[in-house]
Amino acid sequence: MDDKSIVCRCSDLSVKDIRDLIAQGYTTFDEIKRISRVGMGPCQGRTCTQLVLRELSIATGRPLAELMPGTYRPPVKAIKLKAICECAQGGEAHD
Amino acid sequence: MKPAEVLIIGGGPAGLCAAISAAELGCKVLLADRNKKLGGQLVKQTHMFFGSEKQYASVRGIDIAGILLSKVENNENVEILSDTTILGIYEDGVVTADQSGNYFKIRPDAIIVATGASEKTLAFPYNDLPGVYGAGAVQTLMNEYGVKPGNRVVMLGAGNIGLIVSYQLMQAGVEVAAIVDASPKIGGYLVHASKIRRMGVPIYTGHTVKEAHGTETLKGVTIWQLDDKWNPIEGTEKRFDVDVMCISVGLTPLSELLWQAGCEMKYVNELGGFVPVRNEDLETSVKGIFVAGDVSGVEEASSAMVEGFLAGLSAANYLGYTIYNINEKKNDLHQQLNALRSGPVGEKIRKGISELIFSSEAAVSKEI
Numbered sequence: 001m002d003d004k005s006i007v008c009r010c011s012d013l014s015v016k017d018i019r020d021l022i023a024q025g026y027t028t029f030d031e032i033k034r035i036s037r038v039g040m041g042p043c044q045g046r047t048c049t050q051l052v053l054r055e056l057s058i059a060t061g062r063p064l065a066e067l068m069p070g071t072y073r074p075p076v077k078a079i080k081l082k083a084i085c086e087c088a089q090g091g092e093a094h095d
Numbered sequence: 096m097k098p099a100e101v102l103i104i105g106g107g108p109a110g111l112c113a114a115i116s117a118a119e120l121g122c123k124v125l126l127a128d129r130n131k132k133l134g135g136q137l138v139k140q141t142h143m144f145f146g147s148e149k150q151y152a153s154v155r156g157i158d159i160a161g162i163l164l165s166k167v168e169n170n171e172n173v174e175i176l177s178d179t180t181i182l183g184i185y186e187d188g189v190v191t192a193d194q195s196g197n198y199f200k201i202r203p204d205a206i207i208v209a210t211g212a213s214e215k216t217l218a219f220p221y222n223d224l225p226g227v228y229g230a231g232a233v234q235t236l237m238n239e240y241g242v243k244p245g246n247r248v249v250m251l252g253a254g255n256i257g258l259i260v261s262y263q264l265m266q267a268g269v270e271v272a273a274i275v276d277a278s279p280k281i282g283g284y285l286v287h288a289s290k291i292r293r294m295g296v297p298i299y300t301g302h303t304v305k306e307a308h309g310t311e312t313l314k315g316v317t318i319w320q321l322d323d324k325w326n327p328i329e330g331t332e333k334r335f336d337v338d339v340m341c342i343s344v345g346l347t348p349l350s351e352l353l354w355q356a357g358c359e360m361k362y363v364n365e366l367g368g369f370v371p372v373r374n375e376d377l378e379t380s381v382k383g384i385f386v387a388g389d390v391s392g393v394e395e396a397s398s399a400m401v402e403g404f405l406a407g408l409s410a411a412n413y414l415g416y417t418i419y420n421i422n423e424k425k426n427d428l429h430q431q432l433n434a435l436r437s438g439p440v441g442e443k444i445r446k447g448i449s450e451l452i453f454s455s456e457a458a459v460s461k462e463i
Contacts, residue, residue, distance in 0.1 A: 072351040087198045
């Protein structure tokens with residue numbers, strides 16, 4: 001049933017997917033993110049980070065306090081490249 | 096690039112109060128909120144608040160939002176940017192924003208992050224079926240948009256949000272089949288729990304969800320009992336035929352902007368996850384960046400408001416603004432926070448915060 005329990009709705013990853021990756025040796029959030037795209041969808045990890053860290057804690061025996069969430073980078077939500085281009089082309093007033 | 100003295104990110108109870116107090120000291124405030132309407136989660140709180148008079152006890156949350164909004168909307172020191180999401184805080188102190196699809200930059204002299212918290216969720220079989228909601232999401236649907244989420248609901252979580260939303264579901268004409276909580280005790284206030292029990296709703300403590308049922312949409316939920324080591328007990332399953340399930344298993348701070356800015360963060364379970372280390376006046380480890388409300392540790396709206404007032408004073412004071420009785424004001428706010436954090440529930444919060452406070456100047460390192 002673990003394959004029916006969804007951890008990451010954005011990239012459609014189940015508890016089973018995450019556990020399989022941990023068993024393969026991906027034991028940090030960033031490693032799992034790079035191989036599976038967890039946390040890289042529209043929710044930017046706001047739904048899945050807690051669930052992935054919990055699985056990591058159970059599997060590795062390390063407390064949550066010692067596990068780091070992934071690196072946070074701007075922007076916090078999806079924006080259109082067009083909007084950035086328009087800002088960049090706006091001249092000095094829009095530096 | 097838009098200049099600003101204090102940029103406040105988030106127009107909920109903490110951000111609004113921060114704007115009021117910073118503006119009172121003469122500071123120019125830019126208040127950004129991602130929603131079209133400010134007020135944060137207050138606007139969907141139809142129940143009356145606890146606390147004391149200073150935190151608007153016995154006033155409904157939605158009316159508190161109205162009171163606070165009236166103080167910023169006609170304030171010449173406050174500029175409101177609604178429908179504006181702050182996208183990033185960069186190492187040189189530049190902040191990027193999106194207002195209704197228009198991208199621009201802001202250069203603030205100080206920042207108050209008051210972004211609040213988001214709902215935690217759970218992984219269980221078929222948790223992605225339509226009909227499985229966060230409790231806060233259902234509250235938004237009902238109280239803000241007037242949409243009834245379904246006909247019969249199982250509420251997962253007997254904390255204050257779970258209990259209050261259960262009551263509001265009943266007010267909206269939705270049958271609450273059961274409230275389920277994994278912990279052996281009800282987490283929310285007894286006054287809320289008793290009100291719901293009197294209306295005949297069973298509260299199953301020491302139980303959790305086993306699985307959801309349905310193919311296209313939610314048709315039912317099966318729960319089972321947990322032993323004293325939190326392992327499920329076979330044979331204790333109970334099934335409820337419901338079309339809605341609410342998950343109310345706590346909140347976690349929306350702290351990504353603080354991570355980006357390089358603020359020192361620490362995991363404190365009692366406060367909902369990773370929270371910023373800060374001094375007593377709510378300044379983080381990055382000079383000029385302050386925090387208030389749930390993003391600095393999940394509590395109630397009452398303490399978010401008091402923290403907002405305090406962070407507003409601190410940020411304005413950091414920029415050189417002051418008022419003759421600033422110390423008196425700060426002491427009063429600290430005392431209000433202590434009073435709100437008294438009692439057994441507050442003890443957890445106080446313990447969590449005590450792990451976060453640094454008081455020496457040396458600990459405050461970088462400048463924005």
